[in-house]
Amino acid sequence: MKLNMVQAINLALKQEMEKDSSIILLGEDIGKNGGVFRVTEGLWQQFGDERVIDTPLAELGIVGTSIGLAISGMKPVAEIQFDGFTPPALDQIISHVGRIRNRSRGRFHLQMVIRFPSGGGIRALEHHSEIMDTYLCHIAGIKVVVPATPNDAKGLLISAIRDKDPVIFMEPKKVYRAIKEEVPEEEYTIPIGEAKVREGDDVTVIAWGAMVKTVNEAREKIGDKYSVETINLRSLKPLDTNAVVKSVKKTGRAVIVQEGPRTLGFAAELIALINEKAFLSLEAPIKRVTGFDVPTPLPKLENYYLPSVDKVVNAIEDVMRF
Amino acid sequence: MKLNMVQAINLALKQEMEKDSSIILLGEDIGKNGGVFRVTEGLWQQFGDERVIDTPLAELGIVGTSIGLAISGMKPVAEIQFDGFTPPALDQIISHVGRIRNRSRGRFHLQMVIRFPSGGGIRALEHHSEIMDTYLCHIAGIKVVVPATPNDAKGLLISAIRDKDPVIFMEPKKVYRAIKEEVPEEEYTIPIGEAKVREGDDVTVIAWGAMVKTVNEAREKIGDKYSVETINLRSLKPLDTNAVVKSVKKTGRAVIVQEGPRTLGFAAELIALINEKAFLSLEAPIKRVTGFDVPTPLPKLENYYLPSVDKVVNAIEDVMRF
């Protein structure tokens, strides 16, 4: 079955909800309207108003009540309408979502998912193109997952819904309808914490979310000039440190492609880890290709801000020539 | 005049308020009560209820109205009572504080300071010992300042209040009363973005806030065994990249001591920068001594969590022996 990411996510939700009646969806406009990106299309019609729930416009309330719903025995899958509207929920996520298992010494845990469209590249208004991974990956006690393809999305979302810990699920909106690929009709899971590696020998290029597509295009463009190993991280927390370290030990060179602002982006953490675990293998400084430390520009300048195929190619060249 | 950090901050506020009647303080319990750490003691009595303002308990409201106050021509210095209560204000900080100059193309700017007691080490309750630097340093358009001593505090706070851009001022509460030092009575400024270096030759140890004291103690303990260069960053954003790079180029070895959780702590950014700008000088992997990726434990275990003098000493030994 060829599906795009929107369809793959929709199918994962539908199949899990059919199996487990404690799963409910809540968010803004996810019901009759099917979500602003149509991710929940048809689910309200199938599961009704008690399981696909339009909420008041209040992200703190959505996440805060999801905590209570999870404690009560439900399995909430909350949608935040856009990345840029997750900050109102950050207090509940930082102060509670990541802490309730710990604070209660395991009496309570949160089987819940918070999913939202993530990142730029669709020529959207202010606050509709943000990357939130730094804020979220710094928080202990939560997991952070970013699919790069429809296939990733279905398998990872099913894992996320079944996970006994709270999972943040960031859906690269640039990819939503940009890639179609074969996705199994039946359910399957992709373990959270496992990267996907496409082998190569000369240089390791690491990316996640929408940047995986950019990296793949760069790889095409480079062709046979260098043998590029690419890593699609798929989850940022927990991270597949082994895959990263093993690869860099082999290639000795690394480029990291990160969509968000540079300072304290996830690339910094990857560089720190490689420094710690593969220092002696490094033959060149690790290069990061990232957004800039400015508010995400509006569409007229967005393309100058986002990492492009050319920037990635140049970075690979730089690292190889070092 | 020998002052501790609480007194130094109090004096800076008092002197600036005497000079500039557009400066107002707002926050919870900062008036008659003088603040839970007594930082604003005596200021309500001196400046009255219209300039030292107890607000409702609402951190979003404090920061959100401060934005409006700043646009109206006031210079608000907002206090958040504890680090752990800054997350309710994160949306206003992320979505607006860092963006208003940019969004309005310079028509509006925010001359405002958000200050709060920061970090652990005082055997406090949950949410009273957190380190927020990652969340804040990732945001474009704001500045982030962390004094390590009373002297730093006075000079940096005066700079922050006079800065035409919004400044986050994190006050290491462990240091509040732990150090007394000579602080000039008259006003003076310390430029935001300038680190303070104590020279040495063998290894660079970088810290900020309360960890500077820990590092200084480690340096004492190491004595003449190694010549340690220490850097007190003083501001994290903008960062004194030159000071860091110059030092590591000289010593070839670095240890970074960070109070907060490891993953995506500010140490990661420093490692990324050193990798980029001083790769060839590095003789050993950079070592980071940090808090763990767990919710800050309650006091019974806090000391196992926080970087200690011994851990710093061990890290220096490790890096030297590499």
Added chain:
Amino acid sequence: MPRTKVPAKSDMFQILDPEGNVLDKKLMPKLTDDDIRKMYGYMVLARKWDEIAWNLQREGRLLTFAPLTGQEASQVGSAYAMEKDDWLFPMYRSNAAMILRGMPMDLLFQYWSGDERGLKIPDDVNMFTIAIPVGTQIPHAAGFAWGMKIQKKKVGVVVYFGDAATSKGDFHEGLNFAGVFKAPLVAICENNQYAISVPRSRQTASETIAQKAAAYGFEGVQVDGNDVFAVYKVTKDALDKARNGNGPTLIECFTYRLGAHTTSDDPTKYRPVEEVEYWKKRDPIDRLRKFMVKKGIWSDSDEQKLLANVEVRVNDAVKKAEAVEAPKPEDMFNYVYEKATEQLRQQMSELK
């Protein structure tokens, strides 16, 4: 002046009925015929702006934007009640109010085409930037109003937001501050019955939005938002009260969004045709025109002239906006701080 008792939709304040008749002459605010024609002109202009912008968006010349068709009385009535020194804090759907208060239309087009330079509000326009995150502008406006009070300036502050914004903590904390500090704030909720697809009844169980003011210790008024005179009068009174030091007011303009939420929205998915038809009969522009015609201050030829005039003005603004040269990439670095930091200067150099 009749004010809404809490909670009672039937007590909604009205002056003009849908047929353009004045319900009670005593309620009619002091407005010259010229004022009335001006207000009408702004309403028609705003609707034309929507129509032209919608087409531009369909041609890919604008980004997503939010039309206000149906809410013209609510915006023009309230903004027209403002004095020169008053300040406006808009939301993303406040084009009519912004234009009335002096925001150049070409800048608006520039902004909605994805260029931040469109939000460089001219220095002599007392207006803040547009808030996209729902409700977040309310504490800004409250703080600004409070600042006016501290500085003893007699300035009223108007902030616009939708019905769904009342569900946000920002609404609550902002209005609570305004109440405690008696800020000269007029908080205008344009209750257009929907948050995208979510109806007002799913937004809150309170019968009216106006009654939420009780929580903050000041007055709340529900007004017929399609009645430009009622909106004008209620806003003017609230602004006078604010400037006189008597604190904030919450005004609920009971209205309806006749079109889509934005250019990305298909409202037929979530609301019945009959409902839209019902509201079309209460169109605020028709209502005011009927009044003017009955009063003999408006003719068919006035109407034709106006329609031609607003079309030219909007099209001129489009032309002006589209003639502006593309922003330079460096532009994204120039307003992050007063002075670019070393880090930013370095990043800027990577553009080349």
Added chain:
Amino acid sequence: MPRTKVPAKSDMFQILDPEGNVLDKKLMPKLTDDDIRKMYGYMVLARKWDEIAWNLQREGRLLTFAPLTGQEASQVGSAYAMEKDDWLFPMYRSNAAMILRGMPMDLLFQYWSGDERGLKIPDDVNMFTIAIPVGTQIPHAAGFAWGMKIQKKKVGVVVYFGDAATSKGDFHEGLNFAGVFKAPLVAICENNQYAISVPRSRQTASETIAQKAAAYGFEGVQVDGNDVFAVYKVTKDALDKARNGNGPTLIECFTYRLGAHTTSDDPTKYRPVEEVEYWKKRDPIDRLRKFMVKKGIWSDSDEQKLLANVEVRVNDAVKKAEAVEAPKPEDMFNYVYEKATEQLRQQMSELK
């Protein structure tokens, strides 16, 4: 049943006057003498807990903690009205309610001495963990109550918070959700007149807290929080209503914190002696004792026995808490996830 009209402190619901006389026999809830003595016992126990904990804190054996002295009726009256299956969402000052609902006192001591193991609430106690960040527990409770409704369980949910919590967005968004989804929630605001040093009047301009319920479309009641019977009755009615599917209630317990905000606080800095004296005369424990003595169901020797008994029980709890071996450092890693991640296992190994 007399309910507070909005806004009117004088309409506050009362049953017992400060001298222990029943104002109106018809209002008196059905409680056996044994019930009443039990309630009194919990109130006295809670006060003793405070006293002993205060001293322990001064000796460095406890961290900062928040005494509830003065608020015993508000907590015991409401918690005693709960049925076995009901759930409690506490704040940091809810010790009396927590103990009454089955939280072992030694665990509380352990928690307040800085050991998270004290918050492992026993499986058979229907209670959530303590919220330190003000107001954040309100959406949790609203969500839990909503979950009970979805699961068709007849369970009422009580959440406690202070007067200042009502200023937070969490209060607003949580109660608004509760109203929209008709969750079986009883939201109890212990209005003890202060947020640390900030008086209620600086917290909000609304005359009562109870009237804030109007914003969410459900009932708000102001009750004399030092009158254990009034609190009991209002809470019981609200819980019955909740379990019967008739939605949430906001209860404002009008009370006073007789002691310091916490062990770190010096209340003489911000409030007059006379005010404290006024409230001491309305002490909820004295009031109930006077009632019992007048009714002939309490004697001096009962009092002596009770005092001795609570002292022993509290001291035993202290002993038990202090006999627990220190937590192991690894403990901080064991409950971050269901299964420690590789990263955490590595970090744990650094402890050695």
